[in-house]
Amino acid sequence: MYSEGLVNATSTTTNMTWRIYMKSYLKAASASLALMFVVSSLAACGSANSSNDQTAANSPSAAGSTSSASAPAEAQVYPENGLPTDQKVTLKVGFFEGGMGREWFDVAVESFKAKFPNVSFDVTSSPTISQVTQTKIGANDDKGMFNLFSGSIPGGIAPYVESGKLESEEDLWNHKAYDGNGKTLKELSFNGSFESSPRTAGNTYAFPISGxxxxxxxxxxxxxxxxxxxxxxxxxxxxxxxxxxxxxxxxxxxxxxxxxxxxxxxxxxxxxxxxxxxxxxxxxxxxxxxxxxxxxxxxxxxxxxxxxxxxxxxxxxxxxxxxxxxxxxxxxxxxxxxxxxxxxxxxxxxxxxxxxxxxxxxxxxxxxxxxxxxxxxxxxxxPGSGFLIWAAKPDLEKAWSKEFIAWLWNLDNQQQIAEKGGMIPLRSDFADDPARLAKLQSLPSAFLDYAKNNKVKMDSxxxxxxxxxxxxxxxxxxxxxxxxxxxxxxxxxxxxxxxxxxxxxxxxxxxxx
CATH class of the missing domain: 3.40.190.10 (Periplasmic binding protein-like II)
Structure with a gap:
């Protein structure tokens, strides 16, 4: 991820977005070149025609057409993450509505849509969302499957990791936070959070959003x-x-x-x-x-x-x-x-x-x-409460899914997760603001206060x-x-x-x- 107003040209998300854009552009450019070849052939066959045809060939509109075929329009991307602004994306979400409730989630979704209006959400919420997820997996319909889903998969995620059904989220540790002054999520996390996060086959598959x-x-x-x-x-x-x-x-x-x-x-x-x-x-x-x-x-x-x-x-x-x-x-x-x-x-x-x-x-x-x-x-x-990402989704949708997960690490969203969901924020700088700390439930506040006032190492x-x-x-x-x-x-x-x-x-x- 990226700090506000910055572009990290070397990030995984940006590179993936550029590949998606270039793939689309090359297809369009190939079609345009083919059309130019046909037009040029017709012009050669009719070279003995009147001067009006030659005048038409040199008109501003014709020149503009040739120009647009030879040089792509500049890609319109968000400076914060390098993803395209003009491609609408709908993320299907399976949300586990348990002890944390969903008020914090709804707040995060609305702020994300306000920041990135081309992204919308289709949310299915249930205390038994794992059963819904299992049904969708059994239907073998990747298009109808959730992009992101919380809760669990009956039998655990290991078989789905082995079969390549789930997307690794390990790279998110090295993404910059939107409001972290250039620091990565790993750098902003509590000492021990990175090491304690659950992994399967050496990779994080449900990137933690709270603890x-x-x-x-x-x-x-x-x-x-x-x-x-x-x-x-x-x-x-x-x-x-x-x-x-x-x-x-x-x-x-x-x-x-x-x-x-x-x-x-x-x-x-x-x-x-x-x-x-x-x-x-x-x-x-x-x-x-x-x-x-x-x-x-x-x-x-x-x-x-x-x-x-x-x-x-x-x-x-x-x-x-x-x-x-x-x-x-x-x-x-x-x-x-x-x-x-x-x-x-x-x-x-x-x-x-x-x-x-x-x-x-x-x-x-x-x-x-x-x-x-x-x-x-x-x-x-x-660390836990994260979302799994279905691997058989378009690259752009997976990129936006990861962006949303990183968005949940914003201090405002971490506060909602703690205040409304009763969980502990993962940001080590959360307790730096006494006013923010005072809004939490007594136990998350007491835990963060203890961590701030003692030399603490956390481990699962x-x-x-x-x-x-x-x-x-x-x-x-x-x-x-x-x-x-x-x-x-x-x-x-x-x-x-x-x-x-x-x-x-x-x-x-x-x-x-």
Missing amino acids: SGSGLMYNKALFEKNGWDENPKTWSDFLKLSAEIKAAGITPITFPGVYADYITNAFGVPKIYELAEANNTLDQVQTDYHQFNTPYFLAPENIERWNRIYEMGKKGYFPAGLAAMNHTQSQMQVVQGKAAMVSTGTWVENEMKQSTPEDFKWGYMTVPFGDQPDSTKWTTFT GAADVQLTDPAFEQANKVISEAITQIATGKQDPLPILKEAEEYLKKAIAAQKK
Whole structure:
């Protein structure tokens, strides 16, 4: 993409547009030359005709005709992106209308059409848009298929990537933002957003337009009333905070034992990276975790992570009855002041908005695993909510589809996504304007404020490869089923991690066959 008023002549979009234009021009020029040949032949045959014919051949209109055939009219393109202004395009969009709503999307569409009036949108919106998409794919009608669609494809996108049905959007990372002062979307994104974005076969296919953060969400009023530390800088500070909360008769941290993996929202793989960075082993550990190199479950940093949870459990920092709680019940504990913090994601504000008082404010923190106040605080962050692009569409339509996706990164649109959709903006400069930050829901605002005031690195914790053997699922199951026992101090994690490691080795061996 391009900053306002600039043209990046080397961009993928501009080059593609020029090829489209030249292809059309050469066809027109060939037809004109053929016509000139016929006219010239007729003129030669009639050279003995009266002087009126010669006069006609030299008339201004004839000269103009010859001139237009020999030199193309200058292409009319938008200076911001190099795409033609005079070619009307309609983008068919399949829109998933879920928890984010669609108000933010409609605002973005209207501003895009105002800027580029030759582009229009045909939107199909539904909470079950994936079923509509699947039906269209089954019809095998590329013309009737969506240009862009959100939601998901049943069975995942991998088969469609392998068959070339989806367009790669990896190039968008290097496109300039419309309002980014010449910076690319990658340069404007949060530290770790590029690395954390989901990829298939090494490419981005649903370029992220917003994100969700994970960690500990807390009752801000409760913290302020008790004077508790809302930004502990070290692991020791965090343990001190937990002890103070427990001493006040309140559970420090809750999570749903029914869906025990929720604990990884606050104590997930990024905490392993945080420990590795402190141990100067980050590069190796990240490589191992991205590639499923062993030791994996028995990596020293992972053993330390689970041992810390185990020690907190023995001190009673998690609720005794968590095994029976679902996610709504655990979150209600925070709303009701029975627990101080809950391990979940920033989506909780939208999810619980019908159950929280009007003046309730959520706070955000990550669990600091380091020993130094200025050490990096790693947090789970998942970029997402993007649109897939159908590959079997005209090049010009695909170019405009990518332009619209980049348009969603404008600060005004990022604010709409955060304010109306309850998501986290992906622009690292979003929090630079206090007035803009103040308009957000309390949790996106708290997350951005935390990121601004701490040395934060974001990561999704996802691997680069997939293990499909059932033994890998069994390894994860062994861990998941032991979480509540570990978190209540009843189960030493080491035997569980050893068992999971053996299943992982079987899965890796099966994958190599």
